[in-house]
Amino acid sequence: MGTNQQEGMNERFLDSVDVLVNWARKYSLWPMFFGLSCCFVEEATALTSRYDLARFGAEVLRASPRQADLLIVSGTVFKKIAPVVLRLYEQMAEPKWVISMGSCSNCGGMYDVYSVVQGVDQILPVDVYIPGCPPRPEAVMQGLVMLQEKIAAEERPARSIFHLPGGTQGTQRPLRVDGLTKSRDPRGPGMGGIPIRGSSVVPPKFPDSRTDLMWTSPARRVELNDGDRALADVLKDRFGDAVEPAPQSSDMLTVQVREERLKDVLRFLKTEAAPRYQRLDDLTAVDESARRERDRYPDFSLVYHLLSFEAASKLRIKVPLHGEAPTTRSVTDLWPSANWYEREVFDLFGIRFEGHPNLRRILLPHDWEGHPLRKSYAGRATEMTPYTLEDARKCQPFDGGVYVKQDGGEHRLILNMGPHHVSTHGLLRYVVALEGEEITGLEMDLGYHHRGVEKIGERQSWHQFIPYCARVDYLAGAANDLPYVLAVEALADIRVPERAQVIRVMLSELFRLSNHLVWFATYAHDVGAMTPNFYAFREREMILDIVELITGGRLHPSWFRLGGVAADLPDGWKEAVDQFVNIFPSRLQEYERLIRENPIFKARTMGIGRISLENAMDWGVTGPNLRACGLDWDLRKKMPYSGYENFQFEVPIAEGGDCYARYLVRVEEMRQSLKIIEQAAANMPSGRTMTDDYRYVLPKRTDMLQDIESLIHHFVNVTRGPKIPRGEAYMSCEIPRGEQGYYVVSDGLGAAYRMRIRGPGFANVQVMPQLAVGESIADLIAIIGSVDYILPDIDR
Amino acid sequence: MLTWSLGFLILMVKLGAVLLFLLLAAAYLVWLERKFLARLQVRYGPNRAGKYGLLQPIADMIKMLTKEDTIPEGADRVIFLLAPAVVTVTALLMFAVIPFGGDLSFLGKRIPMVIADLNIGLLFVFALSSLGVYGIALGGWASNSKYSLLGGIRGAAQMISYELSLGLSLVPVVMLAGSFSLVDIVRAQEAYPFILVQPLAFVIFVISAMAESKRIPFDLPEAENELGAGYHTEYSGIRFGLFFLGEYVNMQVLGALVAVLFLGGWSGPFLSGPAWFCIKILVVALVMIWIRGTLPRLRYDQLMALGWKVLIPLALVNIVVTGAVILI
Structure with a gap:
């Protein structure tokens, strides 16, 4: 038998192994139990009765990446979660495949914003893209079938199985680089040939004054009821100049309060006023620096919305703040719930709260620079440097021990549940301190789903x-x-x-x-x-x-x-x-x-x-x-x-x-x-x-x-x-x-x-x-x- | 000399047949579970790989065999690699003492339809099922992962606890049969199956058996909502497949034990012994799948409480009552 003949037989043997293995693999694509946002709901729906992904042998959702063959990246890839996605992908055993599901995962979709990676293909190779926002369950099935066809038609796994050189299996596509091999056009695909705004052809900004030229009637004005008027009077009597009820409002009683007396006013409203405003409905801030009539506004306003269960009414407290990075006092001792709200204001606006027990970033990664909700902060991801594989490797989240402090040298088991876990119902990280199976401490790290x-x-x-x-x-x-x-x-x-x-x-x-x-x-x-x-x-x-x-x-x-x-x-x-x-x-x-x-x-x-x-x-x-x-x-x-x-x-x-x-x-x-x-x-x-x-x-x-x-x-x-x-x-x-x-x-x-x-x-x-x-x-x-x-x- | 080699040949044939049957049956039990669950859930289940999805287990097996075998950094390599085998091998070995039919005559020789009729058969089964715990506990420990560790600990605690009630529930059966040999136990049921006289023992045994096989509502060691994949979180490819296989062989073993100890073993009208035996195993397996499709999962402490505070005392009472009845 000549060498050629021998090789021919070897090739034929390898070819038939290819066919057999590809057949097996395409009917045994076990997806990882993995989802990022909306798309996962439709992915999960594809497993249920009407669609039944099980028919293709793909219902065996594995919670462990080791046992999964297929990563369906369903949803928005946030910059904070991207390192986790990458890690899970790398933990999967070869061969592995990736389906990118939905516009966000494909290219950032609707979310051209600072916290979102503009497409998962910048950090992982992708086999199949499923378009849609979100894609329907039928589209998930179509994507799976396309992947099956790709496996059967393109892959040659036999050589790798027998440890021979050559052959292909799993994803082979190269990564995309935002701005180089991938368009950065924030208008999305299909705009080829039309220059991006800001180039030499198109002026950089619409002049806002076009809207300024239009006339509009003033905002709605509501008549306050007796209770609200009485409350305004009581506040005025008690706190004098420090409070100033707004002359008109579109929805509820609005009171401007000077920062020094804020806590007294809030304490009064929570405990003594009639009716009592027991709930801090919301706490946020407004950066006033880009107002059209700049001199009428402070630099920042803090806005507290309070709710009274007794009178079924709401109240707005506005606090003017001045300076580049103003400081005010925390109200966490009045309402424990203010804790996260104040951290959020700090994170997004850079306003500090004195007396806050734990003032650090809450939504953005710990190593983030800048405060995105400030008017001076450019909001688009396409205006920032591209997010690459190196970024995903570098920006790792903190260790669990940073969140749950070990007390007194006592040895406890610290378990990270999430940010990606079957039962966290989304991207939320629970850091749990355990004594046996009993939870002795629980901290949460959020912001993995911050879509800006x-x-x-x-x-x-x-x-x-x-x-x-x-x-x-x-x-x-x-x-x-x-x-x-x-x-x-x-x-x-x-x-x-x-x-x-x-x-x-x-x-x-x-x-x-x-x-x-x-x-x-x-x-x-x-x-x-x-x-x-x-x-x-x-x-x-x-x-x-x-x-x-x-x-x-x-x-x-x-x-x-x-x-x-x-x-x-x-x-x-x-x-x-x-x-x-x-x-x-x-x-x-x-x-x-x-x-x-x-x-x-x-x-x-x-x-x-x-x-x-x-x-x-x-x-x-x-x-x-x-x-x-x-x-x-x-x-x-x-x-x-x-x-x-x-x-x-x-x-x-x-x-x-x-x-x-x-x-x-x-x-x-x-x-x-x-x-x-x-x-x-x-x-x-x-x-x-x-x-x-x-x-x-x-x-x-x-x-x-x-x-x-x-x-x-x-x-x-x-x-x-x-x-x-x-x-x-x-x-x-x-x-x-x-x-x-x-x-x-x-x-x-x-x-x-x-x-x-x-x-x-x-x-x-x-x-x-x-x-x-x-x-x-x-x-x-x-x-x-x-x-x-x-x-x-x-x-x- | 001739009889010796013939005996050896027959033994080999029996071993091969049982092994082949068990592995195939385990694969198709998975298929059955996926189809049956799908039907319970208003779905079709696998139906693309082969007619009715009949080639699905083959596809899964080839896929797992050709998948990368990952070993996590920091794992105890030897134990990590051996643990899955322990689970599968102990499950398979248990079948050595389980009789699957009446005696057969061949060339004038009486061939018992059991690989080895040990007079301590039942104890042998218990010993092996205790060994099976090692696969899970060590596999979980050796992975060097917290989820695996928690799963392994849960598995060890659960299986050790339920072994007691499992064993105690069978004492009345042994008392009635007067023997530890499984063949004798089946023979003792010629008049009536023990489920009729020992319903309590039957219930305790089935519950404990389900806990031993780590299936819902007792699937705590691998509770995916809590622990990801539990003790086998770090296993990939065919090693994970071995855990899987072990679980389904175990399911058959438990089905076989229920059949042998309570349902009269291979005996039944019209059909041959092995056929009846298979049918009985299948029924038990189907009931277990049905339960999986119906019930939520217990919590760790509730599981322990059920075992120690309910099942074991009940089993003890049952022993006393049975003893008293026999004496009288």
């Missing part, structure tokens, strides 16, 4: 910002849009037609149901029951079908508009809703029975993760978590908005504040939401779905095509954005997870001057050590499941 959405809010026009709202809480979809549009509508005095209001309520409640179903599924999964997941997602698909029928989208419909909703309800919506309303109660009962009376579930949740009502109020806990402590507090009832006062429903509460109570509240909320949906569908008013005052809104298309005034409004409001009158408004709504508030500040321009989002998760998660210390690791998982938070609204 507040900075983005300062550059997108008022309408352009709506798509970002849904992504602040990616499971609550349209329910997120509501506080934003309501806040802007309050500021600009936009009246919303009744039909649009009811549609908004119906959509919000559908999303509450959909969110609670995901919560139910993951909670059950957290305590180890795998099947309820699939049942809950089956019903969730029904809801998303309705949402898709009405809005055309699934997770992020972006369907509410200033002044109404994007379009009228389509034909057939009522039948779909009615069908769902008929089916759902029995389905809910069916699979709830799997859980509610199950002795193991009860043993795992009853009496676990308790929090007292006083604590919950002090820490700013909201939503079902607060109601599970026995307080009847629901904004939909107490401070109704968008016509909730016209609906019959009950606010479920439970006693005990433990994991089981939180379970009971949410399940009952699903039933109540269904009641609201039923009523909304039955009594849907007729009429317009968009206000007929077109100054600030996007006019109806038919009007726009027939009427020159509407066309002009449409053109102006779409291109440079409506000029919203100078002023500020804070609006909070009861979204599925709690109270989400938008504080919008306008300087009379086409985009917000400051866009502050108060996420319910921020406060709800800050309280976690109160719930978990003293319990075991397994309990911590149950507690995390029962609190139901979501990362983009904690880190924003």
